[in-house]
Amino acid sequence: MGSVTKRPRAGVVLPRVVYRVADVDTTGVAAHLADYQGVVGEPVSDVLPAGFLHVLTFPLATAVMVRPDFPLGLLGMVHLRNTARVFRPVGVGDRLEIRAWAEHARAHRRGVQVDLVAEAFAGGVPVYRGVSTYLAKGFSVRDGASTPSEWAGPDRAASEGALPGREVPDGAMPDRAADGAGRPASRAPWVPPLPTARWRLPRSIGPEYGAVSGDRNPIHMSALGAKAFGFPRAIAHGMYTAARALAEVGPARRGDAYEWTAEFFKPVLLPGSVDVAIRYASDAGAGAAPAVGPEGGFVYDAWRAGRTTRHLTGTVTPL
Structure with missing residues (x-):
């Protein structure tokens, strides 16, 4: 970046x-x-x-x-x-x-x-x-x-109806803690849902997404660049994985106006295989993903294929 x-x-x-x-x-x-x-x-x-x-x-x-x-x-x-x-x-x-x-x-x-x-x-x-x-x-x-x-940005009147702040559910990200002292809350291990797809991501996906996004952070471009920051090999852009999930929900199901969220966990090492589950929000189990409103929508999760290493979760909700 x-x-x-x-x-x-x-x-x-x-x-x-x-x-x-x-x-x-x-x-x-x-x-x-x-x-x-x-x-x-x-x-x-x-x-x-x-x-x-x-x-x-x-x-x-x-x-x-x-x-x-x-x-x-x-x-x-x-x-x-x-x-x-x-x-x-x-x-x-x-x-x-x-x-x-x-x-x-x-x-x-x-x-x-x-x-x-x-x-x-x-x-x-x-x-x-x-x-x-x-x-x-x-x-x-x-x-x-x-x-x-x-400093909380410009006059909100210019963006009336825009996105309000949203808290992340307990345990979803490392900044939330049960005791308020900066220690992670204890929770049961995450259990992956039934996958609906498997992505096989080649080494080239980092440079390819870097070319279309403008984000050419070296951790995505090559193993050498990634190793300089402590990664064993190049990692996929988080926004690539989130955008791919958004694409799989598809324009017809997300509608003309929609909210799209993504929460990032462990990065995807390239090359790598990722299991993905996209399902109706009403079918998501407790703690499986951020809560969504009564308007429904979709929840997605992605994790290392055959493992329980979670990469991201998010929602796509028609407005």
Whole structure:
């Protein structure tokens, strides 16, 4: 994701800045969209799925993180979760305004987590909002606080109806603890559901998704780059696996407006095989995935084939 390194500081204060690019003409993204669809398995269409909207807004969010006054080191940041909403279909040819900023720096037992928010508007109306949560190890929020920092992004009136904050279920991610002291809550071992598919991921999927997403972090590009960060070999992009699950749910079942969530656990080593289960949210067992609203939708899980090493879980919920 970059090459910026920074030393841990006693506190974290996010820059009060919103990056904005107006009048983005998506007419020219047709070839890029087709390449993306081919990599993640989306059907050919002129409609931009949430995963591609994440890719489209990713450079602006990255620009916020490489600012000299951004207090966290970009290189080595861990992507914990992603939540996005598509409020109406965005098609090739739509003109968009894109905004991005960082907010909600808060304590994590291993450092600080922060939200990178990206929004897209068409004709002044919000059409997409994505929140990517990252962990920066070795940092702490100012004065050891565990509450959000005073900077919480721009005026929410500009994004009325956009995504509210959502807590992660107990045990789903390492920042939640039963005793409130930063120690993981004890819980029963996770039991995989009945798989509905198996993905066989080649070494090449890292560079392929890197080419269509712009995320060329060396941990995804080659074994040599991954070993420099302690991995035995290259790992798949978390957003690739989440986008592939979104594609398998499919446009017809997710609808024109939908919410898409992903929670990341152990990375997928490449090459590798991944078992996947996509099922109705109403059929998900207790503790199997984040709770969803009464509107229903789908839950997906992915884990190492034949094992219980969990890679990710998430939901796709029509709005």
